[in-house]
Amino acid sequence: MTDHDLLELRRASRHFGSFRALDEVDLTVRAGARHAVIGPNGAGKSTLFGLISGTLPTTAGTIHVDGRDVTRLPVHRRVGLGVAATFQHSSLFLRETVLENVLLAVVRRTGSRAGSRDAAIAKAHELLDRVGLPARHGLTAAELSHGERRQLEVAVALGTEPRLLLLDEPAAGMSPAETARLTELIAALPREVTVLLIEHDLDMVFELADTVTVMHLGRHLKTGSPDEVRASAEVQTAYLGTMEVAS
Numbered sequence: 001m002t003d004h005d006l007l008e009l010r011r012a013s014r015h016f017g018s019f020r021a022l023d024e025v026d027l028t029v030r031a032g033a034r035h036a037v038i039g040p041n042g043a044g045k046s047t048l049f050g051l052i053s054g055t056l057p058t059t060a061g062t063i064h065v066d067g068r069d070v071t072r073l074p075v076h077r078r079v080g081l082g083v084a085a086t087f088q089h090s091s092l093f094l095r096e097t098v099l100e101n102v103l104l105a106v107v108r109r110t111g112s113r114a115g116s117r118d119a120a121i122a123k124a125h126e127l128l129d130r131v132g133l134p135a136r137h138g139l140t141a142a143e144l145s146h147g148e149r150r151q152l153e154v155a156v157a158l159g160t161e162p163r164l165l166l167l168d169e170p171a172a173g174m175s176p177a178e179t180a181r182l183t184e185l186i187a188a189l190p191r192e193v194t195v196l197l198i199e200h201d202l203d204m205v206f207e208l209a210d211t212v213t214v215m216h217l218g219r220h221l222k223t224g225s226p227d228e229v230r231a232s233a234e235v236q237t238a239y240l241g242t243m244e245v246a247s
């Protein structure tokens with residue numbers, strides 16, 4: 001399960017006009033990894049996620065998931081292959097209940113076969129338990145705190161039974177207590193779920209990640225273990241004047 005490459009980008013590029021937001025990026029994510037992507041603002045991290053999830057077309061290069069070329073597949077086909085994402089801008093249905101939000105994802109994955117609704121509801125409750133929102137199922141998503149909404153987004157993403165979970169700044173705007181809870185939640189995910197995480201909170205990154213990729217100015221700068229990345233002079237230089245790599 002965890003001895004192969006789940007995601008492979010080769011020379012993946014995204015240009016906006018003449019601007020190279022992502023420039024020939026190679027990235028390999030092992031199955032079962034907790035792999036973080038970090039880099040200063042504008043490094044191309046969100047663009048990279050857009051290419052992997054399918055919300056942004058690639059200008060050049062290829063993307064493979066489990067050996068299959070997904071470069072030109074639309075988002076829903078990638079979801080069907082097990083790629084799920086949470087984004088910086090929430091995609092929750094705010095007027096629906098917390099349970100309905102998760103249920104929609106579960107049903108989208110399993111289909112709405114007669115007799116399967118009870119199982120889907122049970123699954124949705126199980127996911128809400130897992131993300132720490134068991135008592136919130138009857139509230140609308142709008143009634144949740146910011147941190148709880150991020151937890152719900154993770155439950156919605158898990159509802160599609162992903163093999164690859166993309167988390168785009170999940171701790172953005174969270175209190176330290178909420179970040180700690182979210183970190184625990186991600187750490188407790190089963191290894192069948194490979195996690196690719198963009199995060200500015202470097203404490204969270206270095207606590208969770210077994211592999212860290214550093215992006216800079218649209219290019220891949222370095223991939224290594226947290227210790228290798230922390231010790232890298234080129235990484236320190238890239239961050240100079242923006243933020244420090246946590247020690």
Ligand SMILES: Nc1ncnc2c1ncn2[C@@H]1O[C@H](COP(=O)(O)OP(=O)(O)OP(=O)(O)O)[C@@H](O)[C@H]1O
Binds near residue numbers: 016021044048
């Ligand atoms: N639709 C667009 N049109 C033009 N330029 C864009 C577009 N989207 C992103 N960019 C540019 O591409 C570069 C990379 O942006 P991206 O959002 O991927 O960076 P990031 O590393 O995620 O940054 P942050 O940490 O601030 O979220 C930035 O210079 C950004 O201004």
